[in-house]
Amino acid sequence: MKRPTIADIASRAGVSKVAVSYALNGQPGVSEATRARIVAIAEEIGWRPNSAARALNGARADCVGLALCRPARVLGVEPFFMELISGIEGVLADRSYALLLQVVTSHQQESEVYRRWWGESRIDGVFLVDLHTSDTRIGELERLGMPAVVIGHPSESGSLSAIWSDDGQAVRETVGYLVALGHRRIARVAGLPELVHTALRDRAFAEACQGVAEPVTVHTDYTGEEGARATRRLLSSPDRPTAIIYDNDIMAVAGLSVAQEMRVEVPRDLSVVAWDDSPLSRVVRPPLTALTRDIPAYGAHAAQRLLALIAGESVPPYEDQAAALTPRGSTGPAPL
Amino acid sequence: MKRPTIADIASRAGVSKVAVSYALNGQPGVSEATRARIVAIAEEIGWRPNSAARALNGARADCVGLALCRPARVLGVEPFFMELISGIEGVLADRSYALLLQVVTSHQQESEVYRRWWGESRIDGVFLVDLHTSDTRIGELERLGMPAVVIGHPSESGSLSAIWSDDGQAVRETVGYLVALGHRRIARVAGLPELVHTALRDRAFAEACQGVAEPVTVHTDYTGEEGARATRRLLSSPDRPTAIIYDNDIMAVAGLSVAQEMRVEVPRDLSVVAWDDSPLSRVVRPPLTALTRDIPAYGAHAAQRLLALIAGESVPPYEDQAAALTPRGSTGPAPL
DNA sequence: TAGAGGCGGTTACCCGGTTCAGAGCCGGGA
DNA sequence: TCCCGGCTCTGAACCGGGTAACCGCCTCTA
Numbered sequence: 119m120k121r122p123t124i125a126d127i128a129s130r131a132g133v134s135k136v137a138v139s140y141a142l143n144g145q146p147g148v149s150e151a152t153r154a155r156i157v158a159i160a161e162e163i164g165w166r167p168n169s170a171a172r173a174l175n176g177a178r179a180d181c182v183g184l185a186l187c188r189p190a191r192v193l194g195v196e197p198f199f200m201e202l203i204s205g206i207e208g209v210l211a212d213r214s215y216a217l218l219l220q221v222v223t224s225h226q227q228e229s230e231v232y233r234r235w236w237g238e239s240r241i242d243g244v245f246l247v248d249l250h251t252s253d254t255r256i257g258e259l260e261r262l263g264m265p266a267v268v269i270g271h272p273s274e275s276g277s278l279s280a281i282w283s284d285d286g287q288a289v290r291e292t293v294g295y296l297v298a299l300g301h302r303r304i305a306r307v308a309g310l311p312e313l314v315h316t317a318l319r320d321r322a323f324a325e326a327c328q329g330v331a332e333p334v335t336v337h338t339d340y341t342g343e344e345g346a347r348a349t350r351r352l353l354s355s356p357d358r359p360t361a362i363i364y365d366n367d368i369m370a371v372a373g374l375s376v377a378q379e380m381r382v383e384v385p386r387d388l389s390v391v392a393w394d395d396s397p398l399s400r401v402v403r404p405p406l407t408a409l410t411r412d413i414p415a416y417g418a419h420a421a422q423r424l425l426a427l428i429a430g431e432s433v434p435p436y437e438d439q440a441a442a443l444t445p446r447g448s449t450g451p452a453p454l
Numbered sequence: 455m456k457r458p459t460i461a462d463i464a465s466r467a468g469v470s471k472v473a474v475s476y477a478l479n480g481q482p483g484v485s486e487a488t489r490a491r492i493v494a495i496a497e498e499i500g501w502r503p504n505s506a507a508r509a510l511n512g513a514r515a516d517c518v519g520l521a522l523c524r525p526a527r528v529l530g531v532e533p534f535f536m537e538l539i540s541g542i543e544g545v546l547a548d549r550s551y552a553l554l555l556q557v558v559t560s561h562q563q564e565s566e567v568y569r570r571w572w573g574e575s576r577i578d579g580v581f582l583v584d585l586h587t588s589d590t591r592i593g594e595l596e597r598l599g600m601p602a603v604v605i606g607h608p609s610e611s612g613s614l615s616a617i618w619s620d621d622g623q624a625v626r627e628t629v630g631y632l633v634a635l636g637h638r639r640i641a642r643v644a645g646l647p648e649l650v651h652t653a654l655r656d657r658a659f660a661e662a663c664q665g666v667a668e669p670v671t672v673h674t675d676y677t678g679e680e681g682a683r684a685t686r687r688l689l690s691s692p693d694r695p696t697a698i699i700y701d702n703d704i705m706a707v708a709g710l711s712v713a714q715e716m717r718v719e720v721p722r723d724l725s726v727v728a729w730d731d732s733p734l735s736r737v738v739r740p741p742l743t744a745l746t747r748d749i750p751a752y753g754a755h756a757a758q759r760l761l762a763l764i765a766g767e768s769v770p771p772y773e774d775q776a777a778a779l780t781p782r783g784s785t786g787p788a789p790l
Numbered sequence: 791t792a793g794a795g796g797c798g799g800t801t802a803c804c805c806g807g808t809t810c811a812g813a814g815c816c817g818g819g820a
Numbered sequence: 821t822c823c824c825g826g827c828t829c830t831g832a833a834c835c836g837g838g839t840a841a842c843c844g845c846c847t848c849t850a
Binding site for chain 1: 502507509535554570576679711739
Binding site for chain 3: 459460461471472474475476479503504506507508510511512513
């Protein structure tokens, strides 16, 4: 059972396939009566345009790409990416755009995937995530001339269009809040140090603490295990911090458990703040004070921008809302 | 700057484009010398086959689809899907297959997506997840004649190839373990009742408890919130259970927190078992006894089967390993 | 009544790669 | 010497749509 083509419709309707093409694309050149007849036949036999044939005429692929360079085990737990993807999907689905996804293990492999996708006319554009300092992927994408939206800070995105949120602002708000609560020794269990947003948070954290609190930063790979280990080390030190800010909620939950295991009571002895709110933060006891941001909306904005870019519009860098501090039960006054 | 085509290579090499096609596809019909020359030129000018043009000749799209019919907020927290996807990706990447992803909100919309993808020759096959009882998508896919692998129990998969793991076995093992620990009132906080695997677990749970324990099953939507609410209700009842089995780890973590909030000590007063192990289960205190299965491997098997199906091989239903009980600190002897 | 112009439709060719039927050439065996 | 077979390579057609150019017909206008 072959898939129906416009030629089938044409012979059924007794017209040329060009008439069918015009009719089905809403272009002038056919009478309304003929158009209606053709559309009815197309409907009846379940015709769909063959995307390959369309793409061959230089049409859009109606598809955008996303390559994720993170180990599978991290992707599984990190809610950020699925939320981002669901936000992206929401916008794409409205325009019948598809999302092509691939998990890769290195930036080199990622660039190779971009070259292949673009060379094969599979996609019209890509999202770039997890920006590194002096990221080789930027140059690669610029060379390809492919529409791309960088989800990350514009200072490192080269000539590519960027969308980001001001993590510095969020850090300042959090440190301000903790200092107001009397905390003077504040630690940060941060993510991968090679990521641009980690570096930005590091810097903002150091600056915000300047003169008012003593900052400590520990870098991890975002896994709960490393978050727990870092917490254990921090809480074992002679001058242990009275507050810890975690770069994701998985590590914050792990840290909370370590504190309970070590009989450090939260929030009496230790305040805990999680970056990126998720149902997880609300579900543990005490519920976690978190830096809330609407990640699906972030993804949706990125998708809108990529589609605009593909449509040939110029897209200035866009600053999304900064994460807002949502105080819950895991933070309180510093112990005396 | 146009993308190079085989015609460009042909004119450079002074041969016809047919010769180029044969040379680049490793087909007989060109001498080794000519082939080497052509391949060198292709390499030099960075030629990539245009997937649209290939697809037009009835070639494979080198792409498979996955539509997820779950609300975005669930997808974000539920590690299952990202782990499944990363397992699928691992196999696909090796064969340069891409994964087309779409989040939908209804089965009707999902079927529509399949029709479109297939009609447009975008994909060679699909994965079907979250099987319902008397699922309309099965008939739809059978009608389309598209290769499909059902990730779910073969009793409901119609003529489609299925891959599943024996949840009944896992339930029996868990109930046996809890009963051996002296538990007589066991509750299950289950997922969506319309899902086939939920129904299978329900039945297995009721059967396993037959004569040895008193079963209670509460259905939820897999979110931490509902897991917490169900737990609160269960623990408030006069004859509260001494053990609870949760259908995912998010709900188990939520339930653990509720227990702590209600001063029900785990595992002294209550044993907790989580379905689907993830770093999360290890990270909370006490660490959760969990039904461990290798979800990435599950996804990888599914992907291998789908590719075999696309290659025209016949693929019998495949039973993956059942989830194995991993005892940790959250389970213990029933209180006296 | 002839020319202009719009409508409705067609023919012809393009996109980039694959495939089929041969054509030309060479060497070897009868 | 002739014929056959195999190896290389080519022209043409094809996949399923899109599009430029053009053509006949009808109507309106000068």
